[in-house]
Amino acid sequence: MNDVTPTKVSEPRERLLATAADLFYRDGIHSVGVDRIVAAANVTRATFYRHFPGKEDLVNAYLNLEDATIRGFFANIPEGATPEQILEGIIEGIANDITYNHTRGCPFINAAAEYPDATSEVRKTVTRHREWFRQSLQSALEAAGRDDAAGRARTLVLLRDAALVGGYLDGVDTIRDTFMTAARATAALPA
Template sequence: MSTDTPKRPSPARARLIDAATRLFYEEGIHAVGVDRVIAEAEVTRATLYKQFGGKENLVLAYLQNEDRMLREMFAEAGASVTEPERLVDAVIAGIVADIGQRHTRGCPFINAAAEYPDADGAVRQMIDEHREWFRSTLESVAVAAGLSRPADVAASLVLLRDAALVGGYLDGDDRVSPAFARTARAVIDAHRA
């Protein structure tokens, strides 16, 4: 029997991750205790510790889940759009949709970083890996679209997304999304060859 076959998470593990994702994002990681996650997931304390060993590993699973969902969104957009120039538009539209529909309380990675200031800790390392993937993915999109200085484009879009997710939470999607889209398109237009 091959050990390379990916295993589906147990239903209890999936419920724990789902509950943690919702609670940690809506209320803050340190504000939510494991008892609350256990109650929401309808599992025992022993199940949480068997699956994760403790809260920090559950936090890492939450962030890995957020990372996976974002990677899947990018993969779907890449599969559905064949023209590189249109992929840039799809990325901007995807970020706008994220601000208003999914991440309405800011960026989960920025929120977690605020709660875990140790840059050498496992949580911050996970956040750094996610941000590096996001930045390099945007740079690849800019390269494929023939934009000049693709690393600068990617850095600008990451910064704009960070600001837009926080701004969307504070000032509302109706105010922030159009400003993000307008500014992101200006960055793209400034780098067209």
């Protein structure tokens, strides 16, 4: 018998987070006020503050939601995949994210631009995500036996950053193929 009680999900909290995620990504964090989020999520200010002591707490929750999406690229690779298939799956996941989810740039870069103080909690959240992402790429490259896995991982992070910005500015149609070609070459995968 399983004695673990499932964690109750607060529907108003989830609605606040989903609303904020949409508004922050589309319109920018600083340009979206708490009143606008509360109205769009159809909750009271008291409900907002019960779940998020302040706007920065909501911003961090939004970035953690974005982080979970990226981590999903790694988690959704089929069990038993070869190291090359894992690399290909990661690159394909990033390309799909650029094409379908993040068509207005990188949410982490966007947040960092709005929070220039590197000691702020928001910037610490951005840094933790980027460190995890880079290390995960490095581990996948090491598992595939690639030389200079750390350098290749840094290059893949740079390519992702550039592709997210380029997709927004130039359109995802041309950027996807360019990203896939450059990322495969960096990971030493067949073209």
